[in-house]
Amino acid sequence: LFDQFVNAVTCKSVFNTFHELCTVLGLQHVDHHNFYKCLKSRLTSWRAKSIWDKFDKRAAHRDYRGGAACADTRVLIIGAGPCGLRMAIEAAFLGAKTVVVEKRDRFSRNNVLHLWPFLITDLKNLGAKKFFGKFAAGAIDHISIRQLQCILLKVALLLGVEVHVNVGFSCLIEPPEDQTDHIGWRCKIDPENHPVSEYQFDVLVGADGKRNTLSGFTRKEFRGKLAIAITANFINKNTTAEASVEEISGVAFIFNQKFFTDLKDKTGIDLENIVYYKDETHYFVMTAKKQSLFAKGVLKEDYADTIQLLSRENVNQDxxxxxxxxxxxxxxxxxxPNLEFAVNHYGQADLAMFDFTSMFAAENSSRVVEKNGHKLLMGIVGDSLLEPFWPTGSGCARGFLGAFDTAWMIKNWAAGKMRPLEILAERESIFQLLSQTTPESLHKLHSHYSIDPNTRYPNLNTIRILKPSQVRHLYDGGDAKLLDEEIPSKRRKQGMVSFKTEMHIHSSNGLVDPYSLLRWCQKILNNNIYRHVHIIDFTTSWKSGLALCALIHAFKPDLINFNQLLESNPLHNNQLALTIAEKELGINPVMSADDIASSDIPDRLNMMAYLSQYYRVFRTEPVPLAPIVQTRSLSKDDKNTRSPKHRTSFLQKLKDKTFHKITHEEKLEEHQHIELTKYKKLPMDEIANKLTVTNKASTSYTPFSQKSKEEAQGAVSVNAMAEILAAKFRGDVPAQPVVKRLKGTPTLAAAQPNSEFCKFCAKRVYIMERMSAEGVFFHRGCLKCDFCGVILRLNNYTAEREPDGKF
Incomplete structure (x- = not known):
């Protein structure tokens, strides 16, 4: 039965199988807090568990606070389109009781949506591949609206969202003046006797498209030069001949004039651009010139008014x-072969003509209404908020971003740590970015997107931050004096402050400024916890790889055993750090391990770009202060045991005279890092680690006299001697003595072939466009299937294991 639910492809079949599943499992939508938990405990098949793993990973994000962020909040969402359902899913993760009303009872929109890269990642994280196996397969970056609605509806139902079809929203019902029964905000719906009419809610979100039914959201029109768009859906019979036809991702006249000129000469059809996507239907979108439509008899009369020009009465449908x-x-x-029109929800040929240059956008994205002691937070998302410009494929992407921003507003509203006007000011400030958002202007680490705007928008510092006084008109009702009262400072620090600080820390390209990044690294690593790690720059301090491993270990100590790492093996250390960061943290390398370890001075810009990814992942985590856990401390019996430590005591004495006098506490700390047993059972790897004299003092030396210079040079010799002695104890070949380099004018390091050049085209690949897989670097468009030439994605490829293996 669960498999039938997962494979359902219509709105009706999804609801029928879900209700049957709940009946068999004995589940009811009574307690929304525990519905998902009960469902998960009773469905334990391998397929169900794979979906629960996806949900649990998303729900574990700190923004949701384990489902307690909005536990006492009740949300009503108007419209079960893609944006409305995505909004409902976020509200469910926050722990809110969520109800969705939809006036239709079926999903019949055949049009195909272009998916921005972050959308593909987001939907996969919700288990889209589990519900629709063909999702984002190969180079496919689009999906039909009907299929997307089915996927999101299944996710929403499993998370405990109540979705009611054939229910239309009419208007709001204010709380009565008599508050004896504490009745809050309700709504008038059609049919009037539906149970949703008794539902009281604190938050209302409009997601019912450009025909927005919520009052208080003024819309303004943007109109350009007349451009008539035609959308057509043809039946996809899934034949071999149809499968071989190439898609047209977007051809414009300015880029391919010959194509459109030939089309006009052959047929008389004059287009400005055309797009063709192959999904459940063959979906075509084209922009036709008005004179061409008159010449072909499509338009009957010429009118100055666009609405009258494109009215059904003035169009010859045949x-x-x-x-x-x-x-x-x-x-x-x-x-x-044999193109046949698909059928829309009216039972007619799925063909439409409209003026896409007339677009509407709301002047505000949120407002608050207070009546008789009850506050109602209102917001709009999707086409209600910003009508899309179809050639850019922005509709679904900006709709989802708006849903995330609205969820962030609801979270702050429920937390009560910000004044209502501050919440509205923050929401309207972020709304300014939405119309300017493109795939290139978003953060590239899509797997770390959340409802927090800082995880998605790198240019928050460039927006005009609205003041609470500037959004006073968005608050209807309430006492003006109470609105201006300050929230206690302790509560405010946990609210809006974090948003503001993040806004000015990030620069427009998504990288933290060098000073803040260096100070952050020093704060974490320069604490005498990690041996041989002392950060003073973005180059030589990271060459050994120990610093990168220490940075990971500081926040994720279970991923790396720092005690087993040797400073004398930088290639292994760097490769370990790069591999773990990519697989476990989603941090993509911008250099190879060999680039860092073999170069005299690692590239500063590359290292900054790489470390900035760590900063974005860990910046909100508390700074770790716990020392490295050791196996056991030094016992009294161990103190008298003869070991190589005693044989090298003259080295330690020399080190003491050269640098500083070790206090009694420092000696105890040093001994805690050593495990001594009898000579025959010595842990040689750990002894080798501990014998190496730290160079922290030499790197932190302040400007000095000739005598101190000689002492520093002596310390280098001690360090080299200790390495050689440790190698003798292990029976290895003695390590090479440290080569002293004279100070002089820095020189530009030569470009490293492993990461500076694309593996496939051998051309220069710059850091902002650099991608990596299987230890090689390349341009995004150069990663292609070696057999069919299709462009591959980083999360959907296989590679042969040979050194020059094929992708």
């Missing part, structure tokens, strides 16, 4: 169908 079919055939070289 001519429009012939126009779209002929354009589809010519653009695909007649490779799609």
């Amino acid at each position: 001519a429009l169908m012939a126009y779209a079919k002929e354009a589809a055939n010519v653009s695909t070289n007649y490779q799609l």
Whole structure:
């Protein structure tokens, strides 16, 4: 039964199988807090567990506070489109009781949505591949609206969201003046006797498209030069011939004038651009010129008013169908046999014509209404908030971003740590970014996106931050004096302050400024906990690889055993750090381990770019102060045991005279890092680690006299001698003595072939476009299948194990 639910492809079949599943398991939507827990405990098949793992990983994010962030909040969402359902999922993760109303009872929109890269990652993290195996397969970066709604509906139902179809929202019902029964905000719906009419809520979110039914959200129109768009969906019969037809991701006249000129000469069809996606239907979108439509008999009369020009009465539907079919055939070289129109929810051919240059955007994204002691937070998402410009494929992407931003607003509202006007000011400040957002302007670490705006927008510091007084008109009702009262400073620190500090720390390119990054690394690593780790720059301090391993160990001590690492093996240390960071933390390398270990001076810019990824991952984590856990401390019996430590005591004495006098406490700390047994059972790897004299004092030396210079040089010799002696104890070949380098004018290090050049095209690959897989670096577009030439994704490829293996 669960498999039937997972494989359901229509709205009706999803609801039917889900209700049957709940009946068999004895589950009811009574307690939304425990619904998912009970469902997970009773469904234990391997397929169900794979989905629970996805949900649990998302729910474990700190923003949700284990589902307690909005535990006492009740949310009503109008519309079960992609953005409304995505909004409901976030509200469920926050722990809010969430109800969705949808006036339709089926998903019938065949149009195909272009998916920005972060959308693919986000949907995969929600288990989209479990519900729809073809999702984002290969180079596919699109999905039909109907299929996307099915996926999100299944996720919402499993998380305990109540979704009611054939229920339309009419208007709000204010709380009564008589508050004896403490009745809050409700809504009038159609049908009036539906149980949702008795539902009281604290938050109302409108996601019902451009025909927004919520009052208080003024919309403004953006209009450009007339451009008439035609969308057409043809039945995909999934034949071999259809599968071989290449998609058209977007062809514009300015880039391929010959294509459109030939099309006009052959058929009389004059287009400005055309897009073709192959999904559940063959989906075509094209921009037609008005004179061409008149010439082909599609438009009957010419009117100055666009609405009257494109009205159904002024359009010859048969001519429009012939126009779209002929354009589809010519653009695909007649490779799609016997094109037949798909059917829309009206039972008619799925064909539409509209003026896409007329777009609407809301002037505000949120507001608060207070009546008779009850506050209602209102927001809008999706097309209600910002109508998309279809050639950029921005509709779904900006819709999801708006849903995340609204969820962040709801979280702050429920926390009570910010004044209502501060919450509105923050939401409206972030809303300014939405219309300017592109895939390139977002953070590249998509796996770390959350409802926190700082994880998604790198340019928060560039927006105009609104003051609470500037959004006073968005608060309807309430006492003005109470609105201006200050929240206690201790509570405010946990609210809006974090947003502001993050806004000015990040620069426009997503990298933290060098000074803040260096200070952050020093604060974590320069604490005498990690041997041979002392950060003074972005180059030589990281060459041995110990610092990178220490940075990971500081926050994730279970991932690395720092005690087993040797300073004399920088290649191994760097490779270990890069591998663990990529697999466990999602931090992509910008250099190879060999680049860092073999170069005299590692590239500063590359290292800063790489460390900034650690900063974005760990910046909100508390600074770790716990020392490295050791196996056991030194016993009294061990003090009298003869060991190589005694034989090298003259080295320790020399070190003491050279640098500083070791206090009694420091000696005890040093002994705690050593495990001594009888000579025959000596832990040689650990002894080798501890014998190496630390160079922290030499790196932190302040400007000095000739005598101190000689002492520093002597310390280098001691360090080298200790390495040689440790190697003798292990029976290894003696380590090479340290080579002293004279100070002079720094020189620019030569470009490293492993990371500076693309493996496939052998051209220079700059740091901002550099990607890596299987230890090699390349341009995004150069990672292609060696057999068919299709562009591959980093999360969906296989590679042969040979040194020059094929992808």
